[in-house]
Amino acid sequence: MLTINVAVLLVVIVVLRLRTEARSRFDEKMTVVIVLALGIMLAPTEVGQGIAGFLGQLVSGVSQAGQ
Template sequence: MLTINVAVLLAFIVIMRLRRRTEARSRMDEKFTVVIVLVLGVLLAPTEFGQGILNVLTQLVQGISQSD
């Protein structure tokens, strides 16, 4: 359960960081946001929620590739 709580906190941080205007971000600030998003992905991946997202994205990609 700790993984979910940390993931929720990181998701909140990502949302707050992305709401800022693009002009106000430095290159270091953008790199830090990318690292936070990657850590969030690693925390969510093994959870049921993360697996659900993976299944939805897999179906979406398969549907797009079959329509071509």
């Protein structure tokens, strides 16, 4: 339960950071670290597994369409 709440907070932070222009390299690196932290938080949850399954199907469909 706590993981989802922290994940939601990280999603909000990522959205806000992506809507503003990065002022420096540090801002860009910080955004990458936050996105990686979000990925680590979501990976073991049901939501994360659902996203991974969806992305797997999407990549599979795109690769088959390219052949």
